[in-house]
Each structure stands twice: as structure tokens, then as C-alpha cells.
Amino acid sequence: MQDAKNLKEYRKEMQESLDNTFLRKALDTFAVTYRASRARAFAEFDVDQLVADVAEAKDAVLPRLHELFLEFKKNAEAAGVKVHFAKDADEANALIVDIARQTGSKKIIKSKSMTAEETLLNHALEDHGLEVTETDLGEWIIQLRHEGPSHMVMPAIHLSRYQVGDLFTDVTGAKQEPDIEKLVKVARRELRSKFVEADMGITGANFAIADTGTIGLVTNEGNARLVTTLPPVHVALMGIDKLVPSLTDALKILKVLPRNATGQNITSYVTWITGANECLSATNKKKDIHFIVLDNGRLEMAKDPLFSQVFRCVRCGACANVCPVYRLVGGHKMGHIYIGAIGLILTYFFHGPEKAKNIVQNCINCEACKDICAGGIDLPRLIKQVHVRIQDKEGHPLPSLLLGQVMKNRKLFHTLLRTAKWAQKPVAGNDGFMRHLPMMFFKEHDFKALPTVAEKPFRDRFTELRQDVKNPRLRVGLFSGCVQDFVYPEQMEAAFQLFADSNVAMTFPMAQSCCGLPLQMMGEAKTSRDVAMQNVRAFEKENVDYIITLCASCASHLKHNYPVLLADDPKILEKTLAFTAKVMDFSSFAHDILGLKEQDFAGDGKPATFHSPCHLCRGLGVHDAPRDLIKAAGLDYREADESEVCCGFGGTFSAKFPELSEAHLNKKLDNVEKTGAEVLLTDCPGCVMQLKGGLKKRGSKIVVQHTAEALAARRKKGN
Amino acid sequence: MTMILDKDRQTALTSRFSEKARAVSAFVTEVASFDEALAYTVDLCGKQGACRIRISGCEEHLSPPADALCELKQEKIVAAPGLDPVLYDRLLAHCAANGFSCIKSGMRSYLSGIDIGFTVADLAIAETGTLVINCPGEELRLATMLSEYHVCVVHRSTIVEDAFAADQHMLKYLRKTPDYTAFITGASRTADIERVLALGVHGPLELHILLLED
Numbered sequence: 001m002q003d004a005k006n007l008k009e010y011r012k013e014m015q016e017s018l019d020n021t022f023l024r025k026a027l028d029t030f031a032v033t034y035r036a037s038r039a040r041a042f043a044e045f046d047v048d049q050l051v052a053d054v055a056e057a058k059d060a061v062l063p064r065l066h067e068l069f070l071e072f073k074k075n076a077e078a079a080g081v082k083v084h085f086a087k088d089a090d091e092a093n094a095l096i097v098d099i100a101r102q103t104g105s106k107k108i109i110k111s112k113s114m115t116a117e118e119t120l121l122n123h124a125l126e127d128h129g130l131e132v133t134e135t136d137l138g139e140w141i142i143q144l145r146h147e148g149p150s151h152m153v154m155p156a157i158h159l160s161r162y163q164v165g166d167l168f169t170d171v172t173g174a175k176q177e178p179d180i181e182k183l184v185k186v187a188r189r190e191l192r193s194k195f196v197e198a199d200m201g202i203t204g205a206n207f208a209i210a211d212t213g214t215i216g217l218v219t220n221e222g223n224a225r226l227v228t229t230l231p232p233v234h235v236a237l238m239g240i241d242k243l244v245p246s247l248t249d250a251l252k253i254l255k256v257l258p259r260n261a262t263g264q265n266i267t268s269y270v271t272w273i274t275g276a277n278e279c280l281s282a283t284n285k286k287k288d289i290h291f292i293v294l295d296n297g298r299l300e301m302a303k304d305p306l307f308s309q310v311f312r313c314v315r316c317g318a319c320a321n322v323c324p325v326y327r328l329v330g331g332h333k334m335g336h337i338y339i340g341a342i343g344l345i346l347t348y349f350f351h352g353p354e355k356a357k358n359i360v361q362n363c364i365n366c367e368a369c370k371d372i373c374a375g376g377i378d379l380p381r382l383i384k385q386v387h388v389r390i391q392d393k394e395g396h397p398l399p400s401l402l403l404g405q406v407m408k409n410r411k412l413f414h415t416l417l418r419t420a421k422w423a424q425k426p427v428a429g430n431d432g433f434m435r436h437l438p439m440m441f442f443k444e445h446d447f448k449a450l451p452t453v454a455e456k457p458f459r460d461r462f463t464e465l466r467q468d469v470k471n472p473r474l475r476v477g478l479f480s481g482c483v484q485d486f487v488y489p490e491q492m493e494a495a496f497q498l499f500a501d502s503n504v505a506m507t508f509p510m511a512q513s514c515c516g517l518p519l520q521m522m523g524e525a526k527t528s529r530d531v532a533m534q535n536v537r538a539f540e541k542e543n544v545d546y547i548i549t550l551c552a553s554c555a556s557h558l559k560h561n562y563p564v565l566l567a568d569d570p571k572i573l574e575k576t577l578a579f580t581a582k583v584m585d586f587s588s589f590a591h592d593i594l595g596l597k598e599q600d601f602a603g604d605g606k607p608a609t610f611h612s613p614c615h616l617c618r619g620l621g622v623h624d625a626p627r628d629l630i631k632a633a634g635l636d637y638r639e640a641d642e643s644e645v646c647c648g649f650g651g652t653f654s655a656k657f658p659e660l661s662e663a664h665l666n667k668k669l670d671n672v673e674k675t676g677a678e679v680l681l682t683d684c685p686g687c688v689m690q691l692k693g694g695l696k697k698r699g700s701k702i703v704v705q706h707t708a709e710a711l712a713a714r715r716k717k718g719n
Numbered sequence: 720m721t722m723i724l725d726k727d728r729q730t731a732l733t734s735r736f737s738e739k740a741r742a743v744s745a746f747v748t749e750v751a752s753f754d755e756a757l758a759y760t761v762d763l764c765g766k767q768g769a770c771r772i773r774i775s776g777c778e779e780h781l782s783p784p785a786d787a788l789c790e791l792k793q794e795k796i797v798a799a800p801g802l803d804p805v806l807y808d809r810l811l812a813h814c815a816a817n818g819f820s821c822i823k824s825g826m827r828s829y830l831s832g833i834d835i836g837f838t839v840a841d842l843a844i845a846e847t848g849t850l851v852i853n854c855p856g857e858e859l860r861l862a863t864m865l866s867e868y869h870v871c872v873v874h875r876s877t878i879v880e881d882a883f884a885a886d887q888h889m890l891k892y893l894r895k896t897p898d899y900t901a902f903i904t905g906a907s908r909t910a911d912i913e914r915v916l917a918l919g920v921h922g923p924l925e926l927h928i929l930l931l932e933d
Contacts, residue, residue, distance in 0.1 A: 029914075079897055079898075080896070137911040137912070138909075138912075141912075154910065154911060154914065156911055172785070174780030174782075176779075185776035186776065186779045186780075188775070188919065188920055189779065193782075193787075193788045196830045196831075212890070212894060220910075221907055221921045222907035222922025223920075225860070225921075225922065228899075229857065247889055247890060247893065262910075265846070266902065266904050267904070268922070269907075271900075272893060272901075273898075279857060280827060280857050280858075
């Protein structure tokens with residue numbers, strides 16, 4: 001449970017996780033094996049279609065929420081269940097305490113429920129003198145350790161067999177060996193004795209089916225079946241988001257949930273309970289069943305035009321499984337109670353801005369979560385939006401405000417960048433890196449060498465570049481983004497040469513500015529919109545077929561976020577859509593449109609590898625184009641492990657969380673070095689900055705370039 | 720022609736079902752008759768050593784209450800609640816001949832655990848190797864939960880392609896309230912300690928599926 005008061009304290013907590021070698025290794029292994037088993041589980045299916053089915057089914061619930069609740073209640077009650085509605089956690093807990101009192105229950109057994117974690121139910125029950133035992137193995141372990149879960153599906157993933165062995169030694173009063181098979185057997189027997197004496201069982205629910213009044217439980221261990229069968233009283237606590245109209249809808253979710261959660265085709269048990277079942281230990285041989293349907297911020301979410309998509313969440317935990325930040329710091333630092341990308345969002349709604357304000361900044365915006373989500377939720381956007389809401393309400397921090405002020409005024413921003421060139425003189429080396437960091441940077445930034453600002457930005461060079469294109473086959477507008485304009489203009493020049501050689505005419509509208517993504521990342525929504533408007537206007541009068549950018553992050557931001565940022569005015573939206581339709585990343589243009597092939601290049605067979613920028617592979621869905629181009633250019637292409645995992649740059653993320661950025665980078669560079677490549681190529685200047693800086697610090701000889709540079713250098717002339 | 724197609728389809732479904740069930744560590748065996756299924760069960764209990772006086776986990780160092788519960792079990796027990804009476808009598812005779820107890824009710828007297836739960840699936844789902852058991856009656860439910868080994872007979876004709884194909888059957892169960900219907904796929908499992916797979920955490924250690932020709 002993440003509870004830091006401020007960002008500084010939060011960073012300190014994360015350093016502890018980074019120093020936990022067991023956790024790091026466990027999560028590293030998991031990150032790799034999870035992806036493989038998930039791929040196997042979905043092999044026979046069209047994943048996108050299945051995800052779309054879930055999204056559609058869940059979206060259809062929203063306008064009918066109240067009606068479905070009433071239908072569910074009516075049908076469940078007709079079958080003998082008592083259905084309660086709880087507006088918040090306290091109300092839900094009070095209802096359950098009351099049921100225990102009325103039924104004279106003293107000993108309670110539970111199967112895993114994230115909703116019960118959310119309401120801190122165990123604390124409430126214990127405060128009333130009730131004995132509660134978690135029966136899911138992982139939940140039991142963390143209950144005994146007085147901890148919260150560190151993963152929604154595998155709550156004790158942060159613990160080793162040795163820790164569990166010690167814990168079970170305490171529980172049984174007898175020495176336990178650190179042997180997993182044996183420890184599981186000990187839990188089987190210890191918990192069986194708890195089952196036998198329990199008066200009441202508490203579960204969650206994965207589905208609440210309105211049509212039949214049924215709940216569905218998705219489990220592996222079989223404990224939920226005992227919890228719902230042995231004691232005479234059963235209470236199921238579920239969020240109102242678990243409502244679905246029909247069994248078919250539940251089955252649609254069931255098809256995706258286990259596959260996405262753990263790479264299983266289905267869990268060992270799926271239990272469908274309708275009505276007050278037979279219970280031979282109850283006085284009237286009927287089980288006393290209560291369904292408690294919880295709001296706790298969900299109804300507010302359902303009404304929100306942006307956040308209502310959170311209802312599609314099926315709590316599979318996949319967004320944590322693929323999150324590079326989760327992989328480094330674990331669930332206790334990457335969530336309050338709910339974990340991973342969805343946790344950052346749910347914390348705000350369920351537990352309030354105070355609990356969300358730090359963790360919500362810990363998103364590197366790599367979009368891995370969005371890519372894997374079982375309900376197709378646009379998680380990175382929602383996380384940013386939570387950040388915006390918190391900042392708008394509680395005030396913007398100074399650096400964020402300053403950035404906003406500066407960026408709003410393109411001329412001021414560019415003047416500052418130009419002056420930085422002079423300011424850095426005393427510390428700049430002649431190799432393009434800063435010798436020592438100027439005072440304005442934090443010392444934690446020392447893990448990578450930072451680049452100097454170029455002598456002359458691309459915007460000044462552009463007018464001097466000769467365009468010898470007689471009858472252009474295409475007209476292209478270049479969008480440079482700040483980093484290529486002011487730090488790496490040579491990347492733009494390389495692309496310029498390559499395009500000119502391919503008979504493409506180019507323009508560079510001078511009014512263009514930063515794409516605005518850094519502002520978005522800092523939660524500066526208003527300026528982010530202003531800057532977007534400015535860029536759309538800058539290209540409005542240009543007669544071009546395509547707008548090409550060499551920065552994958554810019555491309556993805558221009559293409560996907562501008563239509564959202566500028567959606568309020570239909571006229572502006574129309575212009576924006578005309579703009580975004582032309583936006584394309586460098587590799588797709590060179591590969592798909594220019595159709596560059598082997599015969600266009602004179603290769604040298606140098607071993608090369610590719611780092612796929614997050615916003616290229618996931619943001620734009622581009623995978624093959626850059627790799628095909630590298631092979632075509634005659635380089636000896638070698639795929640690196642985890643080539644589509646984030647390098648740790650994440651724009652402003654690396655300034656906010658330098659320790660995490662460094663850990664990401666080290667993993668990335670280890671994988672790059674393993675390939676034996678001499679050239680590391682990528683399609684984003686931010687990644688180039690991060691990778692170059694890291695390799696320089698390592699003293700590595702590997703050359704980092706934008707793919708455009710490697711292609712331009714090998715392009716045959718006069719084709 | 721339709722008959723042949725149906726037969727081919729059923730064969731394909733059966734083989735897909737078996738493959739998926741085996742992939743989650745279920746033991747799948749074809750049997751020609753119900754008697755063969757009964758013989759398999761008795762053999763599993765006896766010669767194969769599935770039935771043990773001392774139940775699994777009881778050999779570990781346990782707390783006094785957990786240890787005391789272990790002492791409850793003093794015999795080798797096969798439970799078959801809900802089985803057709805004629806078949807049950809045959810199973811009972813087999814068990815008696817081998818010195819095992821055979822029960823069809825009173826499961827709550829055996830909460831420590833029983834050796835084998837013998838059941839017949841209502842449906843089976845090929846896509847995931849899943850058994851569907853409609854068990855509103857507590858005795859049958861408990862037999863599938865408290866047994867160390869679960870032996871389940873699947874009539875080939877009851878295998879359907881996927882869960883959606885079972886939808887209408889399922890609705891029949893769900894609408895006849897109160898109802899408790901279980902999807903069972905493989906043995907009880909956990910990966911909660913270091914993500915290492917371990918079978919038999921709360922439910923059966925092994926699942927044996929007997930495919931019966933109709």
C-alpha cells in the first residue's frame with residue numbers, strides 16, 4: 001500500500017524496491033514469461049476482436065446501470081438472496097458486520113476479493129471482534145504479514161519461499177522447510193481446519209448477471225467453492241461495475257479474463273451461484289446469502305464521459321504485468337490498493353486525490369498497458385487526466401507552471417533554447433556531450449551523459465539546404481519537434497537528404513513549435529491545447545501530401561491526441577483531422593510510401609539492432625517498417641530481447657524519477673549489448689538521447705543513430 | 720451423410736477436449752462402458768495407491784488443530800453422491816470387495832477429506848477442456864471439493880465446442896433456482912509462491928477424466 005506524503009518520500013520508498021534484488025528478479029522473470037504464455041493462450045483467436053467484444057458488452061451496461069441493478073436484485077431475491085446496496089466502503093463494511101451479528105457468526109473465512117481490499121473489510125470485521133481468515137494462499141500469506149496485495153491476481157508475488165517458510169513456521173509452531181510443494185500442503189491442511197469451523201463465508205464476484213440474478217466466481221485454488229459451500233452464511237461483495245445483462249456477456253469476459261491475467265485458457269474453477277442453495281448445516285437447510293453491491297465512487301465514474309470506460313476493467317491485472325515501472329518497483333509502490341495502470345486511476349476515484357497524487361505521476365506513458373488491456377481502456381490518457389484534475393484542484397507545481405508559461409509562447413521558448421547554447425559553453429565538451437552537468441540538473445541525472453544544444457537549430461539550417469527536386473513525386477511538410485530541431489538537427493538533415501534523393505519536395509513551416517506532449521505529461525492541459533492549435537495552424541496553408549516527423553512520440557501525439565485536445569470546436573476539429581490524416585512517422589513513410597528497397601542502398605554489413613520506441617510500436621502500431629529498412633540498407637540486423645520495451649526516457653518522467661529511468665536504461669542496454677551490434681538504431685530523438693547518454697557513460701563503442709541517419713549514409717546516389 | 724458428419728464432428732470435439740484437458744494436467748482415459756469406469760476408479764484407489772489412510776499434507780508439521788483434523792480420517796473412502804442408484808450399487812460392491820468405504824451422503828462427516836470423488840459431468844467444453852457439473856445438492860458439490868482425487872465420467876455426446884455453445888444448457892440450470900453450477904478445468908492449482916505451479920491447494924490433487932462412448 002503506497003502511502004507516501006510527498007514525491008520525495010515516494011522516491012525514497014521506490015529506491016527501497018530498486019534495492020530489493022529478489023523482487024527485481026521475480027518481476028523480471030514474470031514480465032518475460034507472462035508475455036509468452038499470454039501469446040500462447042490467445043494463439044487461436046483474434047485478440048482485438050475479443051477485447052472489442054468485452055468493451056462493447058461493458059459499454060452497453062453504462063446507460064442501463066440502474067435498470068440492470070434492479071433486474072439483478074429482483075431475480076436474485078426471487079431465488080432467495082438478500083441484495084443490499086452500499087454507497088461507500090463504510091456502509092458496505094457496516095452491512096457485513098451487521099449480518100455477522102444477526103447470524104451470530106464469529107469465525108469468517110474469505111476468498112480473494114479486491115473489492116474487500118478496497119473497503120478494508122478485514123479491519124472493520126476485526127474491530128468488531130470477528131475472526132477473519134483469508135483462504136486464497138497468497139491472500140492468507142499477506143494477511144499473516146499484515147500487508148496489502150502487491151498484485152491484483154498474485155497478491156504475494158513480492159515474497160520468496162524463504163519468507164513464506166518462516167511465516168508458516170510461526171503459524172504452525174513447527175519448523176517449515178522452504179519447499180514450495182510442502183508449504184502449499186501445509187496451507188491446505190491449516191486452512192482446511194479453518195473451513196471446518198467457519199460460521200460465515202465472504203467472497204467477491206467477477207460477474208453479477210442481471211438476467212438470472214447469478215454471480216460468477218473465477219478462481220484457481222478451489223477455496224471460493226468451499227467458502228460458498230461450507231458455512232451457513234455467504235456474503236458476496238461486488239462493485240456495481242460487475243453487473244452484466246446476460247450469461248453470454250459474462251462468457252465474453254470469461255473468454256478474455258484468465259487468458260489476459262495469467263495466460264490460462266480458463267481458471268481451474270468458475271462457479272455460478274444462483275439463489276439460496278442447499279446448506280445441510282443450516283437450520284432450514286438453506287444457505288443465508290447476501291449480495292452487497294458497492295458504489296464507492298463508481299457511479300460518479302460511470303457518469304463521466306471520459307472515465308466511464310473504466311467500467312470495462314475486469315481486474316485481470318495485465319496492465320501491471322506489462323508495466324515497466326511496476327516491473328521495477330512492484331505493486332506496493334505502484335498503487336494504493338489497486339495496482340498497476342488501472343490502480344493509478346481507481347485510487348483517485350475510490351480513495352481520493354491525496355492517495356493518488358504521487359503514484360499518478362509514476363507513468364512513463366509507454367502505452368504497454370493500453371496495448372494489453374482486456375477492455376481496451378485508454379489507460380495512459382486517463383492517468384494523465386487524473387494528474388490534470390489533481391493539479392487543477394490542488395495547484396500546479398512551479399516547474400510545471402513555468403514550462404507551461406514558456407511553451408505557450410513559441411518565440412520565448414525558442415529564444416531560451418538558443419541561449420542555452422551559450423549558457424552551456426563552460427561545461428560542453430567537443431564531443432556533443434556535456435562534460436559536467438550544469439547546476440540546474442539534479443545529481444541523480446548522472447547515469448547518462450546529457451547532450452549539448454546544437455550550434456544551429458534545424459529551422460535555421462533548413463533555408464540553407466539545397467532542394468534539387470525538379471518534378472517532385474510528393475510534397476512533404478517536415479515536423480521536427482524540439483529535440484531534433486535544437487539538439488539533433490543532423491537527424492533531420494539526414495532525412496532531408498534521403499527524401500530529396502527520392503524526389504520529394506519539402507517545406508518546414510517556421511511557426512511550428514513543440515508538439516505539446518511534455519505539457520501533457522506534466523498535467524498542463526490548457527497549454528497543451530494551445531500548442532496543438534498553434535501547430536495545426538502552422539501547417540494549415542501548406543500544400544503537402546504528408547506531414548512527416550522523425551519523432552515517434554511527436555507523431556503519436558499529433559495523430560491521436562490532437563483530435564481529442566481540439567475536439568470542442570467543430571470547425572477547428574475539421575482542420576485538425578485534415579492535419580492528423582497527413583501525419584506519418586519516418587519509417588512508415590520511407591518504407592510504405594517511398595518504398596525504399598535493397599537496390600537503393602549500398603550496405604556495409606555492419607551488425608545493427610533496433611530499439612522500438614513505445615510510441616512507434618504501440619502508439620502507431622508500426623513494427624516491421626524500420627526493421628525491414630535496416631535489412632534493406634544492407635546492415636546485419638539482430639533483434640534484441642525485449643526490443644519493444646521502454647528505454648526509460650519517457651520525456652519528463654526521466655527528470656522526475658531518475659532512479660527508475662536509469663534502471664530501465666540499464667536493462668535496455670544489457671539487451672542491446674547482448675546482440676553484439678555495433679550500431680543501435682531507433683526512431684525517436686528522445687530515445688536516442690537516453691540510449692546515447694547511457695552508452696557514453698558505459699564507455700561503449702556502440703553508435704546510436706536515428707534510423708534516418710543510417711539509411712541516408714548508405715543510400716546509393718543518382719537512383 | 721449427416722450422421723457421418725456428426726460423428727466426425729464429435730470425434731474432433733473429443734480430441735480437442737482431451738488435448739486441452741491434458742494441457743492442464745488432467746488424466747484423460749477412454750472407457751468402453753460404465754463398468755470400465757468403475758473398475759478404473761477402484762484400481763486408482765487400490766493398486767494405483769490413490770487412497771491412503773493418511774491424507775496429503777498430514778505428513779507435514781502442522782498446528783494442533785490442523786493435526787487433529789487429520790486424525791478424523793481413518794479409512795479409505797470413495798464418495799459418489801448423485802450417482803444413478805444402480806451404478807452406485809455396483810460401485811459399492813467393488814469398494815466393499817477391496818475394503819474401501821463407499822458413501823453417497825453425509826459428506827460433512829468427512830470434512831478432513833476423502834480419497835476419491837466419483838462424478839458424471841453434465842456437459843464438457845472442448846475449447847478449454849472444462850467439465851460442467853450442475854450441483855445444487857451439497858453432497859455432490861462437496862464430493863468434487865473435498866476429494867484428493869476427482870474422477871469424472873464424460874459422455875462423448877455431451878462435449879460442446881465452447882462455453883457459448885453451452886449457453887442454453889447453462890441457462891436451464893441457472894433458471895431452476897436455487898442453483899450452483901461449476902466449471903472444473905484440471906486440478907486445483909496455485910502459483911502464489913514465487914509463481915511456481917503447485918497442484919492441490921484446496922481442491923483435488925488430480926483430476927481423472929473418463930471419456931465414455933455413448
